[in-house]
Amino acid sequence: MKPIIGIPCGSTKDTPWSPPMHGHRQTYIDAVVQAGGVPFLIPLVDDEEVLRTLYNQLDGLLLAGGGDIAPSYYGEEPHENLGSVDELRDRVEIPLTRWAVADGKPVLGICRGIQMLNVALGGTLYQDIGSQLANTSDHRDSMHKEDWSYMAHGLSIDPESKLASMLGVTVFQTNSLHHQAVKDVAPGLRAVGWAPDGVIEALEGTGDQFIVGVQCHPEALQAETDPRWRGMFRAFVESCKHPEPAVA
Amino acid sequence: MARPVIGIPCITLADQWYGPTNGNFKAYLQAVEFAGGIPLLIHLSDDQEVLRYHYQLCDGILFAGGDDLHPSSYGETAIPQLGQTDQAKDSTELRLAAWAREDRKPVFGICRGIQLLNVAFGGTLYQDLPSQFPSDYNHRDSEDRAEWTYLAHPIRFVEDSWLAQQLGSHEIVVNTLHHQAVKRLADGLRVVASAPDGVIEALEGTGEQFVAAVQCHPETLWQEADLRWRKVFAGFVDRCRS
Numbered sequence: 001m002k003p004i005i006g007i008p009c010g011s012t013k014d015t016p017w018s019p020p021m022h023g024h025r026q027t028y029i030d031a032v033v034q035a036g037g038v039p040f041l042i043p044l045v046d047d048e049e050v051l052r053t054l055y056n057q058l059d060g061l062l063l064a065g066g067g068d069i070a071p072s073y074y075g076e077e078p079h080e081n082l083g084s085v086d087e088l089r090d091r092v093e094i095p096l097t098r099w100a101v102a103d104g105k106p107v108l109g110i111c112r113g114i115q116m117l118n119v120a121l122g123g124t125l126y127q128d129i130g131s132q133l134a135n136t137s138d139h140r141d142s143m144h145k146e147d148w149s150y151m152a153h154g155l156s157i158d159p160e161s162k163l164a165s166m167l168g169v170t171v172f173q174t175n176s177l178h179h180q181a182v183k184d185v186a187p188g189l190r191a192v193g194w195a196p197d198g199v200i201e202a203l204e205g206t207g208d209q210f211i212v213g214v215q216c217h218p219e220a221l222q223a224e225t226d227p228r229w230r231g232m233f234r235a236f237v238e239s240c241k242h243p244e245p246a247v248a
Numbered sequence: 249m250a251r252p253v254i255g256i257p258c259i260t261l262a263d264q265w266y267g268p269t270n271g272n273f274k275a276y277l278q279a280v281e282f283a284g285g286i287p288l289l290i291h292l293s294d295d296q297e298v299l300r301y302h303y304q305l306c307d308g309i310l311f312a313g314g315d316d317l318h319p320s321s322y323g324e325t326a327i328p329q330l331g332q333t334d335q336a337k338d339s340t341e342l343r344l345a346a347w348a349r350e351d352r353k354p355v356f357g358i359c360r361g362i363q364l365l366n367v368a369f370g371g372t373l374y375q376d377l378p379s380q381f382p383s384d385y386n387h388r389d390s391e392d393r394a395e396w397t398y399l400a401h402p403i404r405f406v407e408d409s410w411l412a413q414q415l416g417s418h419e420i421v422v423n424t425l426h427h428q429a430v431k432r433l434a435d436g437l438r439v440v441a442s443a444p445d446g447v448i449e450a451l452e453g454t455g456e457q458f459v460a461a462v463q464c465h466p467e468t469l470w471q472e473a474d475l476r477w478r479k480v481f482a483g484f485v486d487r488c489r490s
Contacts, residue, residue: 002297002298002301004301009271009289011274012261012263012269012271017394017395017396018273018396019273019274019275019396019468020273020274021259021261021269021271021272021273021274022271022273022274022277022289023258023261023269023270023271023272023289024269024270024271025266025267025269025270026260026267026268026269026270027267029270029291029293033293033295033298038298038301038302039291039298040288040289040302041258041270041271041289041291042289043274043277043281043287043288043289044274044277045277045281045286045287046278046281047281049251050251050281050286050287053251053253053286054286054288057305146264146265147265148265148267220267
Protein backbone atom coordinates (compact mmCIF):
# COMPACT_ATOMS: atom_id res chain seq x y z
CA MET A 1 0.00 0.00 0.00
CA LYS A 2 1.22 3.46 -0.83
CA PRO A 3 0.89 5.87 2.10
CA ILE A 4 -1.63 8.69 1.79
CA ILE A 5 -0.09 12.11 2.35
CA GLY A 6 -2.52 14.89 3.20
CA ILE A 7 -1.70 18.39 1.94
CA PRO A 8 -4.02 21.08 3.32
CA CYS A 9 -4.94 23.46 0.51
CA GLY A 10 -4.17 27.09 0.00
CA SER A 11 -6.63 29.59 -1.46
CA THR A 12 -6.21 31.22 -4.84
CA LYS A 13 -8.28 33.04 -7.47
CA ASP A 14 -8.05 32.77 -11.24
CA THR A 15 -9.87 35.99 -12.13
CA PRO A 16 -10.68 39.00 -9.94
CA TRP A 17 -14.40 38.22 -10.15
CA SER A 18 -14.14 34.49 -9.65
CA PRO A 19 -14.87 32.86 -6.32
CA PRO A 20 -11.85 31.50 -4.41
CA MET A 21 -10.28 28.18 -5.30
CA HIS A 22 -8.63 25.68 -2.99
CA GLY A 23 -5.56 23.88 -4.23
CA HIS A 24 -1.80 23.67 -4.42
CA ARG A 25 1.02 23.91 -6.88
CA GLN A 26 1.67 20.84 -8.96
CA THR A 27 5.23 20.59 -7.60
CA TYR A 28 3.99 19.49 -4.15
CA ILE A 29 1.90 16.75 -5.76
CA ASP A 30 4.78 15.66 -7.99
CA ALA A 31 7.24 15.52 -5.08
CA VAL A 32 4.94 13.21 -3.10
CA VAL A 33 4.18 10.96 -6.09
CA GLN A 34 7.88 10.81 -6.98
CA ALA A 35 8.65 9.66 -3.43
CA GLY A 36 6.04 6.87 -3.64
CA GLY A 37 3.11 8.49 -1.82
CA VAL A 38 -0.47 9.30 -2.78
CA PRO A 39 -1.07 13.04 -2.38
CA PHE A 40 -4.37 14.09 -0.90
CA LEU A 41 -5.37 17.72 -1.24
CA ILE A 42 -7.34 18.59 1.88
CA PRO A 43 -10.04 21.22 1.25
CA LEU A 44 -10.34 23.98 3.83
CA VAL A 45 -13.53 22.69 5.42
CA ASP A 46 -15.44 24.51 8.14
CA ASP A 47 -16.67 21.50 10.05
CA GLU A 48 -14.25 19.76 12.42
CA GLU A 49 -16.05 16.43 12.02
CA VAL A 50 -15.46 16.59 8.28
CA LEU A 51 -11.83 17.54 8.87
CA ARG A 52 -11.39 14.67 11.30
CA THR A 53 -12.83 12.21 8.77
CA LEU A 54 -10.38 13.42 6.15
CA TYR A 55 -7.55 13.28 8.71
CA ASN A 56 -8.38 9.67 9.55
CA GLN A 57 -7.56 8.70 5.95
CA LEU A 58 -4.02 10.06 6.20
CA ASP A 59 -0.75 8.29 6.88
CA GLY A 60 1.22 11.53 6.94
CA LEU A 61 0.80 15.30 6.74
CA LEU A 62 2.60 17.71 4.42
CA LEU A 63 2.18 21.34 5.47
CA ALA A 64 2.82 23.46 2.39
CA GLY A 65 3.61 27.09 1.65
CA GLY A 66 1.18 29.98 1.81
CA GLY A 67 0.33 33.21 3.59
CA ASP A 68 1.08 34.24 7.16
CA ILE A 69 -0.31 32.55 10.26
CA ALA A 70 -2.46 34.77 12.50
CA PRO A 71 -0.06 35.97 15.26
CA SER A 72 -2.80 35.44 17.86
CA TYR A 73 -1.85 31.75 17.70
CA TYR A 74 1.45 32.64 19.32
CA GLY A 75 0.13 35.37 21.56
CA GLU A 76 1.16 38.43 19.58
CA GLU A 77 -0.63 41.41 18.08
CA PRO A 78 -0.30 41.82 14.29
CA HIS A 79 2.83 43.69 13.23
CA GLU A 80 2.33 46.41 10.60
CA ASN A 81 4.23 44.31 8.07
CA LEU A 82 2.25 41.15 8.66
CA GLY A 83 1.18 39.71 5.30
CA SER A 84 -2.17 38.23 4.31
CA VAL A 85 -3.74 35.78 6.78
CA ASP A 86 -6.20 33.03 5.84
CA GLU A 87 -8.09 32.31 9.06
CA LEU A 88 -9.81 29.24 7.67
CA ARG A 89 -6.51 27.71 6.64
CA ASP A 90 -5.10 28.35 10.13
CA ARG A 91 -8.20 26.72 11.64
CA VAL A 92 -7.62 23.65 9.47
CA GLU A 93 -3.85 23.31 9.81
CA ILE A 94 -3.47 23.92 13.56
CA PRO A 95 -5.64 20.92 14.57
CA LEU A 96 -4.32 18.71 11.76
CA THR A 97 -0.75 19.35 12.93
CA ARG A 98 -1.55 18.73 16.59
CA TRP A 99 -3.51 15.55 15.80
CA ALA A 100 -0.69 14.21 13.65
CA VAL A 101 1.98 14.93 16.25
CA ALA A 102 -0.17 13.42 19.02
CA ASP A 103 -0.91 10.29 16.94
CA GLY A 104 2.66 9.76 15.80
CA LYS A 105 1.85 10.45 12.13
CA PRO A 106 4.82 11.88 10.23
CA VAL A 107 4.75 15.61 9.46
CA LEU A 108 6.77 17.51 6.87
CA GLY A 109 6.53 21.30 6.84
CA ILE A 110 7.62 23.48 3.93
CA CYS A 111 7.94 27.30 4.15
CA ARG A 112 4.69 28.33 5.88
CA GLY A 113 4.67 24.64 6.91
CA ILE A 114 7.78 24.93 9.14
CA GLN A 115 6.16 27.98 10.71
CA MET A 116 2.85 26.15 11.21
CA LEU A 117 4.64 23.22 12.77
CA ASN A 118 6.42 25.53 15.19
CA VAL A 119 3.32 27.57 16.07
CA ALA A 120 1.01 24.55 16.46
CA LEU A 121 3.46 23.06 18.96
CA GLY A 122 3.87 26.27 20.97
CA GLY A 123 6.65 28.24 19.24
CA THR A 124 6.68 31.79 17.91
CA LEU A 125 7.55 33.57 14.65
CA TYR A 126 9.18 36.73 13.40
CA GLN A 127 6.21 38.38 11.74
CA ASP A 128 8.47 40.13 9.25
CA ILE A 129 12.16 39.34 9.02
CA GLY A 130 13.09 42.62 7.37
CA SER A 131 11.62 44.78 10.13
CA GLN A 132 12.27 42.56 13.16
CA LEU A 133 15.71 41.03 12.54
CA ALA A 134 18.74 43.23 11.90
CA ASN A 135 21.45 42.40 9.35
CA THR A 136 19.50 39.77 7.46
CA SER A 137 19.63 39.03 3.78
CA ASP A 138 16.62 39.20 1.44
CA HIS A 139 14.72 36.00 2.16
CA ARG A 140 12.32 36.70 -0.71
CA ASP A 141 15.02 36.79 -3.32
CA SER A 142 13.76 33.87 -5.45
CA MET A 143 10.30 35.47 -5.37
CA HIS A 144 11.62 38.82 -6.58
CA LYS A 145 13.44 36.96 -9.35
CA GLU A 146 10.17 35.06 -10.05
CA ASP A 147 12.22 31.90 -10.24
CA TRP A 148 11.56 28.97 -7.89
CA SER A 149 14.94 27.47 -8.73
CA TYR A 150 16.96 30.61 -8.00
CA MET A 151 19.47 29.77 -5.27
CA ALA A 152 19.25 32.77 -2.98
CA HIS A 153 21.47 31.89 -0.06
CA GLY A 154 23.50 29.19 1.65
CA LEU A 155 22.07 26.67 4.09
CA SER A 156 23.98 24.92 6.89
CA ILE A 157 22.50 21.75 8.33
CA ASP A 158 23.55 20.28 11.68
CA PRO A 159 25.66 17.23 10.70
CA GLU A 160 24.16 15.36 13.67
CA SER A 161 20.59 15.87 12.43
CA LYS A 162 18.33 13.32 10.79
CA LEU A 163 17.77 15.83 7.99
CA ALA A 164 21.50 15.83 7.18
CA SER A 165 21.49 12.06 6.81
CA MET A 166 18.43 12.23 4.52
CA LEU A 167 20.06 14.83 2.28
CA GLY A 168 23.63 13.48 2.43
CA VAL A 169 24.95 17.06 2.57
CA THR A 170 25.29 19.76 5.25
CA VAL A 171 26.29 22.94 3.42
CA PHE A 172 24.60 23.91 0.18
CA GLN A 173 22.57 26.57 -1.62
CA THR A 174 18.80 26.92 -1.60
CA ASN A 175 15.87 28.98 -2.86
CA SER A 176 14.10 31.48 -0.60
CA LEU A 177 10.54 32.86 -0.81
CA HIS A 178 9.47 33.94 2.69
CA HIS A 179 9.32 37.01 4.92
CA GLN A 180 8.53 35.28 8.22
CA ALA A 181 10.69 32.85 10.18
CA VAL A 182 10.88 30.76 13.34
CA LYS A 183 11.65 32.87 16.46
CA ASP A 184 11.30 30.72 19.61
CA VAL A 185 11.50 27.03 18.82
CA ALA A 186 8.56 25.00 20.17
CA PRO A 187 9.05 22.29 22.82
CA GLY A 188 9.72 18.95 21.15
CA LEU A 189 11.46 20.57 18.17
CA ARG A 190 15.03 21.70 17.63
CA ALA A 191 16.68 23.94 15.06
CA VAL A 192 18.87 21.96 12.66
CA GLY A 193 19.41 24.39 9.75
CA TRP A 194 20.44 28.04 9.44
CA ALA A 195 20.98 30.65 6.76
CA PRO A 196 24.30 32.55 6.92
CA ASP A 197 22.47 35.47 8.63
CA GLY A 198 21.31 33.19 11.44
CA VAL A 199 17.67 32.79 10.36
CA ILE A 200 16.38 29.32 11.32
CA GLU A 201 15.86 27.33 8.13
CA ALA A 202 15.13 23.81 9.40
CA LEU A 203 13.54 22.14 12.41
CA GLU A 204 13.10 18.53 13.39
CA GLY A 205 11.44 16.62 16.19
CA THR A 206 13.56 15.61 19.19
CA GLY A 207 11.94 12.15 19.35
CA ASP A 208 11.66 9.20 16.99
CA GLN A 209 8.60 10.48 15.09
CA PHE A 210 9.31 11.95 11.65
CA ILE A 211 8.81 15.67 12.16
CA VAL A 212 10.77 17.89 9.81
CA GLY A 213 10.30 21.47 8.70
CA VAL A 214 12.27 23.45 6.14
CA GLN A 215 11.96 27.13 5.33
CA CYS A 216 12.96 26.82 1.67
CA HIS A 217 10.92 25.23 -1.15
CA PRO A 218 12.48 21.82 -1.90
CA GLU A 219 9.32 20.69 -3.75
CA ALA A 220 10.39 23.09 -6.50
CA LEU A 221 13.99 21.82 -6.47
CA GLN A 222 13.78 18.04 -6.14
CA ALA A 223 12.80 17.30 -9.75
CA GLU A 224 15.73 19.01 -11.50
CA THR A 225 17.64 21.74 -9.71
CA ASP A 226 18.73 19.76 -6.65
CA PRO A 227 17.66 16.08 -6.62
CA ARG A 228 19.32 15.61 -3.21
CA TRP A 229 16.03 16.84 -1.75
CA ARG A 230 14.40 13.63 -2.96
CA GLY A 231 16.15 11.96 -0.02
CA MET A 232 14.02 13.99 2.38
CA PHE A 233 10.74 13.33 0.53
CA ARG A 234 11.54 9.61 0.31
CA ALA A 235 12.40 9.43 4.03
CA PHE A 236 9.13 11.21 4.80
CA VAL A 237 6.98 8.91 2.65
CA GLU A 238 8.84 5.82 3.90
CA SER A 239 8.20 6.82 7.51
CA CYS A 240 4.48 7.11 6.69
CA LYS A 241 4.32 3.42 5.83
CA HIS A 242 4.80 2.20 9.39
CA PRO A 243 2.49 3.92 11.85
CA GLU A 244 -1.10 2.96 12.56
CA PRO A 245 -3.06 1.98 9.45
CA ALA A 246 -5.35 4.59 7.95
CA VAL A 247 -8.93 4.22 9.15
CA ALA A 248 -11.34 3.62 6.32
CA MET B 249 -18.82 6.23 7.66
CA ALA B 250 -21.74 8.50 8.37
CA ARG B 251 -20.91 11.16 5.81
CA PRO B 252 -20.24 9.92 2.28
CA VAL B 253 -17.02 10.96 0.57
CA ILE B 254 -17.58 12.87 -2.67
CA GLY B 255 -14.60 13.07 -5.01
CA ILE B 256 -14.14 16.28 -6.99
CA PRO B 257 -11.50 16.16 -9.74
CA CYS B 258 -9.33 19.28 -9.82
CA ILE B 259 -8.77 21.87 -12.49
CA THR B 260 -5.33 23.24 -13.33
CA LEU B 261 -4.58 26.93 -13.06
CA ALA B 262 -1.37 28.22 -14.59
CA ASP B 263 -0.22 31.49 -13.10
CA GLN B 264 2.88 32.55 -15.05
CA TRP B 265 6.07 32.06 -13.03
CA TYR B 266 4.23 30.66 -10.07
CA GLY B 267 3.61 27.38 -11.88
CA PRO B 268 0.50 25.25 -12.36
CA THR B 269 -1.85 24.75 -9.41
CA ASN B 270 -4.22 21.84 -8.90
CA GLY B 271 -7.42 22.67 -7.09
CA ASN B 272 -11.04 23.59 -7.41
CA PHE B 273 -13.50 26.28 -6.47
CA LYS B 274 -14.43 26.53 -2.83
CA ALA B 275 -18.08 26.77 -3.88
CA TYR B 276 -18.15 23.10 -5.01
CA LEU B 277 -16.38 21.96 -1.85
CA GLN B 278 -18.74 23.93 0.37
CA ALA B 279 -21.79 22.70 -1.52
CA VAL B 280 -20.76 19.11 -0.75
CA GLU B 281 -19.85 19.87 2.86
CA PHE B 282 -23.11 21.77 3.44
CA ALA B 283 -25.09 18.92 1.88
CA GLY B 284 -23.63 16.44 4.38
CA GLY B 285 -20.75 14.99 2.37
CA ILE B 286 -16.98 14.99 2.76
CA PRO B 287 -15.37 16.77 -0.20
CA LEU B 288 -12.24 15.07 -1.53
CA LEU B 289 -10.14 16.85 -4.14
CA ILE B 290 -8.72 14.50 -6.78
CA HIS B 291 -5.60 15.89 -8.44
CA LEU B 292 -5.18 15.31 -12.16
CA SER B 293 -2.94 12.36 -12.90
CA ASP B 294 -2.16 9.89 -15.62
CA ASP B 295 -0.91 7.54 -12.90
CA GLN B 296 -3.80 5.05 -12.70
CA GLU B 297 -2.49 3.45 -9.52
CA VAL B 298 -2.47 6.78 -7.64
CA LEU B 299 -5.87 7.72 -9.09
CA ARG B 300 -7.32 4.41 -7.97
CA TYR B 301 -6.49 5.24 -4.34
CA HIS B 302 -8.60 8.36 -4.59
CA TYR B 303 -11.39 6.62 -6.46
CA GLN B 304 -11.71 3.82 -3.94
CA LEU B 305 -12.27 6.27 -1.10
CA CYS B 306 -15.12 7.95 -2.97
CA ASP B 307 -18.78 7.07 -2.46
CA GLY B 308 -19.69 9.36 -5.35
CA ILE B 309 -18.07 11.77 -7.78
CA LEU B 310 -18.91 15.36 -8.66
CA PHE B 311 -17.58 16.36 -12.08
CA ALA B 312 -17.22 20.14 -11.98
CA GLY B 313 -16.67 22.95 -14.49
CA GLY B 314 -13.49 23.51 -16.47
CA ASP B 315 -11.86 23.62 -19.88
CA ASP B 316 -13.32 22.10 -23.06
CA LEU B 317 -13.04 18.36 -23.54
CA HIS B 318 -10.77 17.59 -26.42
CA PRO B 319 -13.04 16.56 -29.34
CA SER B 320 -10.85 13.50 -30.00
CA SER B 321 -12.61 12.03 -26.95
CA TYR B 322 -15.82 11.89 -29.04
CA GLY B 323 -14.30 11.23 -32.44
CA GLU B 324 -14.20 14.74 -33.87
CA THR B 325 -11.41 17.02 -34.97
CA ALA B 326 -11.03 20.41 -33.33
CA ILE B 327 -12.72 23.43 -34.91
CA PRO B 328 -10.98 26.83 -34.60
CA GLN B 329 -13.51 28.00 -31.99
CA LEU B 330 -12.61 25.20 -29.58
CA GLY B 331 -11.47 26.64 -26.27
CA GLN B 332 -8.59 25.61 -24.05
CA THR B 333 -8.27 21.89 -23.34
CA ASP B 334 -6.46 19.98 -20.58
CA GLN B 335 -5.28 16.47 -21.48
CA ALA B 336 -4.67 15.47 -17.85
CA LYS B 337 -8.17 16.55 -16.87
CA ASP B 338 -9.76 14.65 -19.77
CA SER B 339 -7.93 11.42 -19.04
CA THR B 340 -8.42 11.62 -15.26
CA GLU B 341 -12.12 12.33 -15.52
CA LEU B 342 -12.94 9.90 -18.32
CA ARG B 343 -11.22 7.16 -16.34
CA LEU B 344 -13.09 8.06 -13.13
CA ALA B 345 -16.40 8.19 -15.01
CA ALA B 346 -15.77 4.76 -16.56
CA TRP B 347 -14.88 3.22 -13.19
CA ALA B 348 -17.93 4.80 -11.56
CA ARG B 349 -20.16 3.48 -14.34
CA GLU B 350 -18.74 -0.01 -13.91
CA ASP B 351 -19.26 0.09 -10.14
CA ARG B 352 -22.53 2.05 -10.32
CA LYS B 353 -21.17 4.77 -8.11
CA PRO B 354 -23.36 7.88 -8.12
CA VAL B 355 -22.13 10.77 -10.25
CA PHE B 356 -23.20 14.39 -10.58
CA GLY B 357 -22.10 16.75 -13.35
CA ILE B 358 -21.92 20.53 -13.45
CA CYS B 359 -21.18 22.53 -16.64
CA ARG B 360 -18.18 20.72 -18.15
CA GLY B 361 -19.38 17.86 -15.92
CA ILE B 362 -22.60 17.31 -17.93
CA GLN B 363 -20.51 17.34 -21.10
CA LEU B 364 -17.96 14.95 -19.61
CA LEU B 365 -20.66 12.48 -18.57
CA ASN B 366 -22.31 12.59 -21.98
CA VAL B 367 -18.95 11.89 -23.66
CA ALA B 368 -18.03 9.20 -21.11
CA PHE B 369 -21.30 7.44 -21.96
CA GLY B 370 -20.60 7.72 -25.71
CA GLY B 371 -22.28 10.97 -26.75
CA THR B 372 -20.92 14.05 -28.54
CA LEU B 373 -20.72 17.81 -27.93
CA TYR B 374 -21.14 21.07 -29.76
CA GLN B 375 -17.59 22.36 -29.74
CA ASP B 376 -18.81 25.94 -29.82
CA LEU B 377 -22.47 26.97 -29.54
CA PRO B 378 -22.26 30.38 -31.29
CA SER B 379 -20.72 28.85 -34.42
CA GLN B 380 -22.51 25.49 -34.44
CA PHE B 381 -25.89 26.24 -32.84
CA PRO B 382 -26.90 29.85 -33.60
CA SER B 383 -29.40 31.14 -31.05
CA ASP B 384 -30.82 34.36 -29.60
CA TYR B 385 -29.50 33.28 -26.24
CA ASN B 386 -25.97 34.01 -25.07
CA HIS B 387 -24.96 30.97 -23.07
CA ARG B 388 -22.00 32.89 -21.66
CA ASP B 389 -24.16 35.70 -20.38
CA SER B 390 -23.23 35.40 -16.68
CA GLU B 391 -19.56 35.13 -17.64
CA ASP B 392 -19.71 38.17 -19.92
CA ARG B 393 -21.23 40.10 -17.02
CA ALA B 394 -18.48 38.76 -14.72
CA GLU B 395 -21.22 37.67 -12.33
CA TRP B 396 -21.49 33.99 -11.46
CA THR B 397 -24.93 34.35 -9.93
CA TYR B 398 -26.53 36.29 -12.78
CA LEU B 399 -29.69 34.38 -13.69
CA ALA B 400 -29.69 34.56 -17.46
CA HIS B 401 -32.34 32.26 -18.89
CA PRO B 402 -35.03 29.77 -17.89
CA ILE B 403 -34.76 26.02 -18.24
CA ARG B 404 -37.76 23.71 -18.34
CA PHE B 405 -37.74 20.21 -16.84
CA VAL B 406 -39.72 17.15 -17.97
CA GLU B 407 -42.46 16.02 -15.60
CA ASP B 408 -40.86 12.97 -14.05
CA SER B 409 -37.29 14.16 -13.54
CA TRP B 410 -35.41 13.64 -10.28
CA LEU B 411 -33.91 17.13 -10.54
CA ALA B 412 -37.31 18.82 -10.86
CA GLN B 413 -38.54 16.80 -7.91
CA GLN B 414 -35.58 17.92 -5.77
CA LEU B 415 -35.97 21.54 -6.89
CA GLY B 416 -39.72 21.47 -6.35
CA SER B 417 -40.19 23.31 -9.67
CA HIS B 418 -40.39 22.43 -13.33
CA GLU B 419 -39.15 25.76 -14.54
CA ILE B 420 -36.29 27.72 -13.02
CA VAL B 421 -33.99 30.51 -14.14
CA VAL B 422 -30.29 29.70 -14.15
CA ASN B 423 -26.85 31.24 -14.56
CA THR B 424 -24.95 30.35 -17.70
CA LEU B 425 -21.17 30.25 -18.33
CA HIS B 426 -20.54 27.83 -21.17
CA HIS B 427 -19.92 27.78 -24.93
CA GLN B 428 -20.19 24.02 -25.45
CA ALA B 429 -23.19 21.75 -24.94
CA VAL B 430 -24.47 18.21 -25.38
CA LYS B 431 -25.02 17.42 -29.09
CA ARG B 432 -25.79 13.72 -29.62
CA LEU B 433 -27.17 12.23 -26.40
CA ALA B 434 -25.42 9.10 -25.17
CA ASP B 435 -27.22 5.82 -24.58
CA GLY B 436 -28.05 5.37 -20.92
CA LEU B 437 -28.85 9.06 -20.43
CA ARG B 438 -31.98 11.11 -21.02
CA VAL B 439 -32.58 14.82 -21.44
CA VAL B 440 -34.56 16.19 -18.51
CA ALA B 441 -34.25 19.94 -19.13
CA SER B 442 -33.63 22.32 -22.02
CA ALA B 443 -33.21 26.06 -22.53
CA PRO B 444 -35.85 27.89 -24.64
CA ASP B 445 -33.51 27.67 -27.65
CA GLY B 446 -33.29 23.88 -27.34
CA VAL B 447 -29.83 23.64 -25.77
CA ILE B 448 -29.70 20.63 -23.47
CA GLU B 449 -29.44 21.83 -19.87
CA ALA B 450 -29.86 18.71 -17.73
CA LEU B 451 -29.41 14.95 -18.05
CA GLU B 452 -30.24 11.98 -15.88
CA GLY B 453 -29.29 8.32 -16.11
CA THR B 454 -31.77 5.69 -17.28
CA GLY B 455 -30.01 2.71 -15.68
CA GLU B 456 -29.19 1.58 -12.16
CA GLN B 457 -26.35 4.04 -11.62
CA PHE B 458 -27.41 7.40 -10.21
CA VAL B 459 -26.50 10.01 -12.83
CA ALA B 460 -27.64 13.62 -12.81
CA ALA B 461 -26.04 16.59 -14.51
CA VAL B 462 -26.76 20.24 -15.22
CA GLN B 463 -25.24 22.75 -17.64
CA CYS B 464 -25.60 25.71 -15.25
CA HIS B 465 -23.54 26.41 -12.11
CA PRO B 466 -25.73 25.63 -9.07
CA GLU B 467 -22.64 25.52 -6.80
CA THR B 468 -22.73 29.32 -6.85
CA LEU B 469 -26.53 29.56 -6.50
CA TRP B 470 -27.40 27.45 -3.45
CA GLN B 471 -25.95 29.93 -0.96
CA GLU B 472 -28.22 32.89 -1.77
CA ALA B 473 -29.37 33.26 -5.35
CA ASP B 474 -31.56 30.15 -5.42
CA LEU B 475 -31.80 28.08 -2.24
CA ARG B 476 -33.74 25.31 -4.01
CA TRP B 477 -30.45 23.90 -5.31
CA ARG B 478 -29.55 22.84 -1.74
CA LYS B 479 -32.02 19.96 -2.08
CA VAL B 480 -30.30 18.84 -5.26
CA PHE B 481 -26.89 18.64 -3.58
CA ALA B 482 -28.41 17.02 -0.48
CA GLY B 483 -30.24 14.53 -2.70
CA PHE B 484 -27.02 13.61 -4.51
CA VAL B 485 -25.10 13.19 -1.24
CA ASP B 486 -27.94 11.00 0.06
CA ARG B 487 -27.69 8.79 -3.01
CA CYS B 488 -24.00 8.30 -2.19
CA ARG B 489 -24.73 6.97 1.30
CA SER B 490 -25.77 3.46 0.38
